[in-house]
Amino acid sequence: MIAAEWLKFRTVRGWVVAVVIALAAVAFLGLTDSQHGSCDVSACTPLLGPGGEPVTDNFYLVGSAATGNGAVTARVSALTSGVRTPRTGNQRVTVPWAKAGIILKASLGQGSAYVAIMVTGTHGVRMQDDFTADIAGPPLKAAWMRLVRSGSTVTGYASADGTAWTKVGTVTLPGFPATVRAGMFVTSPQYTQTSLGVAAVSGEASQSAAAFDDVSMSWPATSLTGTDVGGPSTGPAAGPVAGFTRDGGHYTIAGSGDIAPATDGPSGSGVTLAQTLVGTFLALIILVVIGAMFVTAEYRRGLIRVTFAACPNHGRVLAAKACVTGGTAFAAGLAGAAVAVPLGLRVLRDNGVYLAPVPMLTQIRVIVGTAAVLALCTVLAVAIGLIARRGIAAVTAVIALVVLPYLLAVTTPVIPLDVANWLMRLTPAAAFAVQQTVIQYSQVDEVYAPAYGYWPLPAWGGFAVLLAWTAVALVLATILLNRRDA
């Protein structure tokens, strides 16, 4: 019956042409929409952390060389942040992930290994190392902090009064050099505002200043020097002044930037691999309409009776139609994505757009996943076509269920973020999480919205949601087929 249904499918020219258009949409729409970046090739080279992931590493350090085992202690008594805009001048704001604390860093080079303990704008004391690791400490706004090094192991402590200490965590840094830089640091990430809960942001560089005292280092005393790691910030919002002043045992340090994994949302580079696949939405519309029509056109003409007379096991007809349309959609999606991803990456790079590196296995998952999602959505449309029997009803249902949530949540940030996230958890469109190539970090403020490539569910989770929808629709269609007159 599959052979018969395939012959049926390929002998209607309109359907074949539509599939070819769907393929071309996936393959090339992402290219015509390609963006242009301002960076030349060298500036676009991403800064990588010790684990190979893209990172941000900009902060102001006041410290000295420290060889071998030892400890550094300091108190942060106050941390304040502000933004400066041409319109409003300096403005005091709360930057949740502003950081002030003590750090042991392998070198002054950006991206080198480190371990640090700090107070933050609103997240209390944290102990972080090598950009991606984050341990929560006591929820203090001002604290005494201590880092103790023993070989490649560093233990962090925090205290509210300087006498009763709480151990925050112990981390091991294999290959941490014998001589590192030890000292105090301040940094302050991009300040972002989300307006009206909509996933649109406005943001500018922020600057933070912290007051330190009670500083002690167990290493032979050398004078502390200030370094703006990563260099002074430049760009349109340039202004945050980094530096430090010393008054006896009191230090005031100002810094801007972040020590954190780089993100790809509006606060980060803003470009992800998924953008090479924007044509998926057009292919999705075409393929689900074909899937529904492949069934409903037969009901409309009464041809379904001829089909059922030829195959009295009506469930087999459903299975054959699902296989043919699903297989066709898979092939079109696979061919399209296999062109779009490598070609799109090249075009973006040639246009000078910064893109975080994506491992080959992830690229393959995105390509095959996109094809599989298109295939399953088409099968879902076939099942809905059988349930609804009427073309308009079926197409409306499929569009409302699959295409609309996808468009609303993904292409433009027009609906509140919470709604977008729930749509991407519950509707079949959740499966487009297979196109996610970026990692969400709780210690970085970012607009983690589907529109920027951040999905509420992991790839397999979203795919499972679609699988469940399809399974339910197929079961319902089979039950109705066996119950209803043709």
Add this chain to the structure above:
Amino acid sequence: MIDVTHLRKSYGGTVALDDMTFTVHPGRVTGFAGPNGAGKSTTMRVILGLDRADAGTTLVNGKPYRALRHPLRHVGSLLDAGALQPGRSARNHLRWLARSQDLPLARAGEVLELTGLAGAARRKAGGFSLGMRQRLGIAAALLGDPGILMFDEPFNGMDPEGIVWLRGFLRALAAEGRTVLVSSHLMSEMQDTADHVIVVGRGRVIADDSVAGMLRRWPSLEAAYLDLTRTAVEYRGGVQ
């Protein structure tokens, strides 16, 4: 051979089939007559396993239709000449049907030849006249060279030449020993084509007799039909 036994079916409150019982024998053309809504099409759909009866059974050559592995090799049917995808050519319409029955694709060409459509094989079926669609439907029914044939109103839309052709064609099929059931409103056509007639009304059999037997009691089949369906009395001929 088609056996229809005590079929009952109602849609909502409307009774469509009310103890419909008859047998269609091979080797002759059996006419299936009755007013609109008498249950002819419903009966045919139940025979083909398309509709479910509330009670009763239908057997084709002693088996339920749904139990047939390649049903079109046993039963060929034409219920609705319009049941076509307009964008698909006549030839491709027959080719997918051949595929579904594991028949060689060349059968499509053979039945197109048989029904006089060879010249229009590659044309889109959407552009066919009703008469041509009827021929295409008949071609589809003949695809599996079945022993049983069922046609619902095959004379509709046919030109006089087509009617003459179809009349001879149906008689030839019966003469080959096939079971042929043909529904029609055209009593004069039935009189010239059928050997046997089953008249139904309100979901049950009113008369089941040879055409010759009917003509002994009424001047014409048309007169018999009008008389039988008006009074709706049950009449069963002596000859089976």
